Amino acid sequence: MDFKLKALTKSLWVFHAACSPCNNCDIEILDLLTPRHDVERFGIVLVGSIRHADVLLVTGVPNYKTKERLKKLYSQTPQPCLVVAVGNCACGRIMFRESYNSPCNVDEIVPVSLYIPGCPPKPEAIIDGVVKLISKLKTKC
């Protein structure tokens, strides 16, 4: 029994790192916090400071500037920290793969624990992904 991990699964504080997204994923994420889906039921809240975060939520394709920022953000997060990539761009860069300003995937910069594909993914899909992540964490504790 790992109480630390158990408490972590029930109170995930999310920091939203927008690595040059087109904002559709961000709108879907905001949808999660609003009355219809209300993820605060599960203790998931959005925090402003990276020091308070347990989850680094990445949207968009990292470019040369946000790549450095993302690396820095991950190093500033207190451990244990999970990284969630939301949207096709963050999962695998799709059509920006050959783009001149896209150096690498998100998972080449930080270790990603959960991929949620979709363009943009539905709020239900995001909740489903988070539930899968939590149940995977629970098997560890």
Added chain:
Amino acid sequence: MKGLFSYLIFPGFLFSAFIGLIAGWLDRKITARIQWRKGPPWYQNFLDILKLLGKETIIPEGTSALTFIFSPFFGFLSAVLATTILGRSIIFPREGFLGDLIVVLYLLMIPVISIIIGASASHNPLASLGASREMKMALGYELFFLFCVSVVIIKTNGAIQLGSIINHQMSFKSNIFSFSGFLAFLLLVLFYLPAKLGFVPFDAPEAEQEIIAGTMIEYSGLGLAIFKLTKAILLYTMPVLLIVLFLGKDLSALFLILKYLAILLTVIIIKNTNPRLRIDQVLRLFWGPVGILAFLAVILAGLGY
């Protein structure tokens, strides 16, 4: 031994933290219901604290580590001490010492100072912005708070002991049932409590949307947990202090809880129906109309109303 018990367990740390965290959940739940959401389960705040205790504590580069780590504890310990004195004076009104009201007032000031020290030690521009706002906020609300407390002291014939304030109200009537007492109580509930607890119309020091988390920005893990616990304890202590000062006629458990819930509900509803004020507006409000009204309350109390 008895002192240690009351400090650590019954009116002190465990009890007040428990009530405070439950009250914090009530705040989140009512906020959620007002926004037509479901809201978190009742044990959410306990889990948050537990989780924060298990997280890594990062000490940012360039800070003075000692100040950064220890400043949350100053505020926490003094808040617990104030709560203990207050709780004991409710249970045993005759056992207090002369001037414990003043001691409590000073002790309740220290959490704010600890936040200011911690934020200034954080080596972060947003944290120091938050610290300066916190300082201005404290300067703003302490003025009329002291006026309102002096109304109570005048009303109870110069008693500066919590026990004798309670006894005076028990043998005559609650301080709120007079013009000056009512005015002072109204000012404290509407303006002092939200400002002291960092609730929305007066949460400029911690404004999540503009200066991220302000004073808390660099704190993680243990330090953040201690600050959250201090907030929770104050959420229990401040309304109880107001009840002791103004509504001390009947302090049996049932009435105490009802009065506490009424004050808490008022503060939560104010929080959910008002936008945040800028820090200059806060200062102008507190030193202007509110300060003048509080002074008026003192004059009314002096004239016997």
